[in-house]
Amino acid sequence: xxxxTQLDSQVPVFEEAPVELRCNYSSSVxxxxxxxxxxxxxxxxxxxxxxxxxxxxxxINGFEAEFNKSxxxxxxRKPSVHISDTAEYFCAVRPYDNAGNMxxxxxxxxxxxxx
Amino acid sequence: xxxxxxxxxxxxxxxxxxxTFRCDPISEHNRLYWYRQTLGQGPEFLTYFQNExxxxxxxxxxxxxxxxxxxxxxxxxxxxRTEQGDSAMYLCASRKAGVGxxxxxxxxxxxxxx
Numbered sequence: 001x002x003x004x005t006q007l008d009s010q011v012p013v014f015e016e017a018p019v020e021l022r023c024n025y026s027s028s029v030x031x032x033x034x035x036x037x038x039x040x041x042x043x044x045x046x047x048x049x050x051x052x053x054x055x056x057x058x059x060i061n062g063f064e065a066e067f068n069k070s071x072x073x074x075x076x077r078k079p080s081v082h083i084s085d086t087a088e089y090f091c092a093v094r095p096y097d098n099a100g101n102m103x104x105x106x107x108x109x110x111x112x113x114x115x
Numbered sequence: 116x117x118x119x120x121x122x123x124x125x126x127x128x129x130x131x132x133x134x135t136f137r138c139d140p141i142s143e144h145n146r147l148y149w150y151r152q153t154l155g156q157g158p159e160f161l162t163y164f165q166n167e168x169x170x171x172x173x174x175x176x177x178x179x180x181x182x183x184x185x186x187x188x189x190x191x192x193x194x195x196r197t198e199q200g201d202s203a204m205y206l207c208a209s210r211k212a213g214v215g216x217x218x219x220x221x222x223x224x225x226x227x228x229x
Binding site: 004009032034036041042043044045046049051090092100101102103104105106107108 | 117119146148150155156157158159160163170171206208210214215217218219220221222223225
């Protein structure tokens with residue numbers, strides 16, 4: 001079984017400041033990793049994913065994440081946030097060997113960007 | 116807009132009533148997933164289909180829940196004898212089979228059971 005922990009339920013930050021949203025996972029098998037964003041009253045949109053290769057992954061809207069296998073982490077970063085980045089962010093994992101490919105999500109981090 | 120649509124977007128019902136939700140996936144996607152998201156939590160897997168076959172169900176899916184995907188196109192999720200604990204956002208996602216292919220999520224149906 002897999003589990004995902006997002007250490008911060010809320011992260012307030014001022015506009016144009018950098019931000020890091022933390023994600024740690026636990027799994028007995030190798031996993032793929034994902035970050036999704038959810039705007040109010042909307043579904044989830046994929047920001048980025050790590051499948052293999054370079055551990056630094058770049059996604060949409062200027063976000064990037066780094067996979068650290070030894071620390072079982074996949075933290076999301078952005079060097080300068082905008083008001084429009086205010087949303088809920090979810091980290092998720094999916095095992096390599098899972099035929100159904102269903103995702104296991106963390107509890108989410110609410111990013112609040114203040115002017 | 117991801118291309119996955121869900122209907123209705125909101126549903127308010129009284130405890131004990133039956134409700135049905137519909138999901139229309141992206142047309143060439145053979146896999147379809149249902150998730151449930153309660154307030155302040157991440158989505159939790161309920162069930163998935165490959166074409167018309169329902170291949171896996173979570174323990175969260177009690178016998179009051181049933182899902183279908185006739186002809187491998189749209190899917191319906193029915194909840195019978197709703198309870199207040201069923202209040203949640205129900206999310207549908209679809210994807211093409213294949214390593215690394217992402218799931219595309221619909222906007223969700225928000226269910227409120229009074």
